[in-house]
Amino acid sequence: MDAQQNAPTAPEAPAVPGRMTEAYSAGGHDYTFAEFGVGPGGTARNPAAAEWVRAIRQGFHQAEPCEETLERTLSWMHAERVRLRGAYPHAVPEAALPTDRPVASFASWEGSVNVGRGRLLRARLISEVTVRPTHSRRGLLRRLMTADLDRARRDGYPVALLTATEATIYGRFGFGAATFLREVQVDATTRLQLKAPTVGTVEMADGDAVRRLAPVLFQRFHERSHGSVSRVAYHWPEYTGEYQLTPQKPDPEIRCAVHYDDAMQPDGYVTYRFEPNTSYPLTLTVVDLVGATPDVSLALWEFVTSLDLVDRVRFRRAPVEDPLAWAMVDRAKYRVTAEFDEVWVRVLDPVAALEARPYTPRGRIVLSLVDSMGYADGIWELDTTSGRPVVERLGDRPRTADDDAGRSVPAVELPEGADVAMRVDVLGSLYLGAVKASTLEQAGLIVARDEDALRDLQDFMETPTAPYGVTHF
Ligand SMILES: CC(=O)SCCNC(=O)CCNC(=O)[C@H](O)C(C)(C)COP(=O)(O)OP(=O)(O)OC[C@H]1O[C@@H](n2cnc3c(N)ncnc32)[C@H](O)[C@@H]1OP(=O)(O)O
Structure with missing residues (x-):
């Protein structure tokens, strides 16, 4: 150039x-x-x-x-x-x-x-x-x-995703906050007591070896955990301490441990760092914790909280619905210190996006979507009566004064024939099941024909577990 x-x-x-x-x-x-x-x-x-x-x-x-x-x-x-x-x-x-x-x-x-x-x-x-x-x-x-x-x-x-620095920027482009994470602190002054014994064994591991293993173990997590987003090559050196793009050097304080199943096959890992032990309480920060299954994650938690010279363990990527809190004998030792949005979803193609995800109820619902960028705008039918979701565009929705004024965040009106109406960013927030439709309706973001229509939408979009991913990008 x-x-x-x-x-x-x-x-x-x-x-x-x-x-x-x-x-x-x-x-x-x-x-x-x-x-x-x-x-x-x-x-x-x-x-x-x-x-x-x-x-x-x-x-x-x-x-x-x-x-x-x-x-x-x-x-x-x-x-x-x-x-x-x-x-x-x-x-x-x-x-x-x-x-x-x-x-x-x-x-x-x-x-x-x-x-x-x-x-x-x-x-x-x-x-x-x-x-x-x-x-x-x-x-x-x-x-x-x-x-x-x-x-x-x-x-x-079908969708675009991002993680946002500010919550005020991306709604206007059709992105809705769709997964959330917690920062938690677990009191480790006494060894973590769990209500049921954990599985497998944990062994301290070499950083280079974990770097090679981590993408494979992450893939197993990614394929199991609804809400997970794929990672890219820069994550592994970052999380294992080989090299961090900020502050542009290795982090030799990062330590690694691997979890093995009963056949001694690796099925999870944790990387962590002791914070400078000049002040109390002595703190260990978990950098990355990936279990192929939730019981592996619990075993890794048991490992990090059982280390000597550690009074508390911090982790910034815990699930909002965290099995750990329920597995602990003393739940008071688990403290949530922050909760924040992680992945934002932008539906680009409602047919491909809505047909891809699973639904429990059998039925039919008509959604009016308002999308100032046009991609998802219109009236759509989601039909799961055959057991397989089928989505069809029924037609345009009537134009509103906000459409004519070219507003990037237009008001939502319920057109004739639709059960529910919302902007496309709101569909993005519902898409992975992180929030109930009734909560968004109470926030003034969904217009429903009546209570039955709102309940139907809620039943369609609800998922068996809260979405959870450990990828920041
Ligand atoms: C996915 C990620 O990478 S997240 C990281 C985002 N980047 C940063 O936070 C770095 C620091 N900030 C920036 O670089 C810039 O201020 C940006 C990228 C946030 C905005 O860039 P700009 O070129 O100023 O935005 P632009 O002028 O195109 O504005 C587009 C729209 O967003 C709105 N907007 C821009 N920045 C903000 C903001 N910080 N908060 C709320 N609204 C905003 C504008 O009002 C405008 O709205 P409209 O089109 O509906 O009238």
């Missing part, structure tokens, strides 16, 4: 990497949007992608990347075939960052989400969204998001 560096003015569009997607002017600036991938050969062969990585680290207030961080980031992005998007300014004033450093970034790649009964649904995963503060609120994010979701819809992805 040969974009002009530090040019005071540039009369025409800069040369951008990959494919130019759009030219755009706002706030007195001209921008070119581009889309590209990461090839083999690291920074030497991908200078535009390296500049893009510098931009995202700046956007998240992280240190300028060292060579190893750049190589590792480009390596996982190449392996996962990540699509990078950027907005490039045509001109920058003296001393400003160069024109080949994008002022806005956006990445997406293919992954999967477990939608229940072990079904893995293809999903577009979105991350690394940044807009340089001096170029924000000019519509750059909206353009990047629209381009990527358009492409994902064309490529047949």
Whole structure:
């Protein structure tokens, strides 16, 4: 790429990497949007992608990347075939960052989400969204998001997923908070007493070996745990201490242990770090805990709470409905210190998304979906009477004043013939069963024909367990 560096003015569009997607002017600036991938050969062969990585680290207030961080980031992005998007300014004033450093970034790649009964649904995963503060609120994010979701819809992805830094940003793009996690603290001053004996055995393990084993064990968890999202290559060095992209060095304090079944086959692992033991209570932080089955996770908890010189154990990725709290003899030793949203779901194709997940009731319900970006807008019928869900688009919904005004978060009205109506972000929140329809109706987010219609919706969307995943991306 040969974009002009530090040019005071540039009369025409800069040369951008990959494919130019759009030219755009706002706030007195001209921008070119581009889309590209990461090839083999690291920074030497991908200078535009390296500049893009510098931009995202700046956007998240992280240190300028060292060579190893750049190589590792480009390596996982190449392996996962990540699509990078950027907005490039045509001109920058003296001393400003160069024109080949994008002022806005956006990445997406293919992954999967477990939608229940072990079904893995293809999903577009979105991350690394940044807009340089001096170029924000000019519509750059909206353009990047629209381009990527358009492409994902064309490529047949039923849903897009992201994890959000702020809860206020993504509803307008049709994303709804769909899985939640807890930060918990378990008092470990006395060995954890569980109501039933745990299974298998635990052995301390070598970090390199766990790094090789972890993707396989995670896959078993992913295929079992409804709500789980696939991981990518950068997670393993991060969670086993080999290398952390922030603060750009190994973490030799991370220790690992593996759980084995009765045949001594590995079926889970935990990685953890002792916090500096200069203050009390002595604290162990669990970095990653993955059990192929819930009883394996309990055994791993028993292990970390039985270590000497540990007064309490912290974990930031515990399930909202945590079997551990119920398995403990003394539940008072389990304390929830925070609860937060994790994965946000955006339904792009209601037929593919709603037909993919399982339902318990047999019946039929008509949903009116409001989607200001258009993909899921309309009236849809979900019919499970045959035992297999069939979803059909019945037609358009009547336009409203908010539609005509082009509002990104329009009001919801119940059209003739529909049982329930909601915006598509609300469907995203219901999709994996994290929240009851009645709660969302009480929050003013669902309009139902009557109580029966609301109960039907609730019965359809409810899942046997709360969705749970341990992937942050
Ligand atoms: C999936 C992820 O990667 S999460 C990480 C998100 N990134 C960050 O938090 C890094 C710091 N923040 C930023 O980089 C930017 O401020 C961004 C990406 C949040 C927003 O980028 P911008 O280019 O300013 O957004 P843009 O101007 O396109 O606004 C799009 C819409 O979002 C709204 N919006 C933008 N930022 C926010 C915000 N922080 N809170 C609420 N609404 C917001 C705008 O009002 C606009 O609404 P409208 O289209 O309905 O009128």
